[in-house]
Amino acid sequence: MRKQLLKPVVFMLCLLPLMVLGWQLLAGLLGANPIDEVADNTGEWALRFLLITLMATPLKRLFGWGWTIRVRRMLGLFAFFYAGLHLLTYLWLDQFFDWGEIWLDILDRPFITVGMLAFVLLLPLAITSNTFMMRRLGRGWKRLHRLAYIVPALGVLHFWWLVKADVLEPLVYGAVLAVLLGLRIRAGFVPGKVRQEGCAS
Ligand code: HEM
Known part of the structure; x- marks a missing residue:
């Protein structure tokens, strides 16, 4: 594929899940509880994009696919985008912005606590994903971006x-994450394999 086409094509592909969901919603295809469906769908896409982002570096190392690195930042930002939509669905359509209820829910239901923690940790990754912040933070940027493994782990939990x-489903996502983490650790032990390649690796 031509270099200039890569980013627009990947961008449109990343928007596809949202377009399909919007169409299903408008066509009334989401069943009796569309809000739950929207929450589930956006949550799963957030998790998928987190894992897809982590695949960029191993794909480059194993197959020499340098293009994966060029779209990695965009993929990570789409993970944040879908996680944001997921959170917004919960805050707005599920809790009607009742902040007291939301706070109680975060304290009472461990799965909500962990989801919230995952989102809070994803925020600094999204904010610092640009080249300016990468340069500014220097070595700290790499340390911070290790969160890119913690966030999907919390998502699986x-x-x-x-x-x-x-x-079964969370187990499959967990297995994919374990393989990616394994590849990362292995690469870390091979001298000269760990390089500063930019965004969340
Ligand atoms: C990076 C952050 C997050 C990820 C990756 C994530 C991922 C997921 C996944 C995969 C599901 C299950 C989908 C299914 O059943 O097929 C889910 C469900 C859910 N998540 Fe999250 N989540 C995140 C953050 C949050 C946050 C911040 C909240 C709210 C504070 C939240 C609230 C919920 C709720 C309420 C459901 C159940 C939806 C339903 O079935 O009604 N999540 N999430």
């Missing part, structure tokens, strides 16, 4: 605690 019995 959040999902796990939500589903309680049927843990």
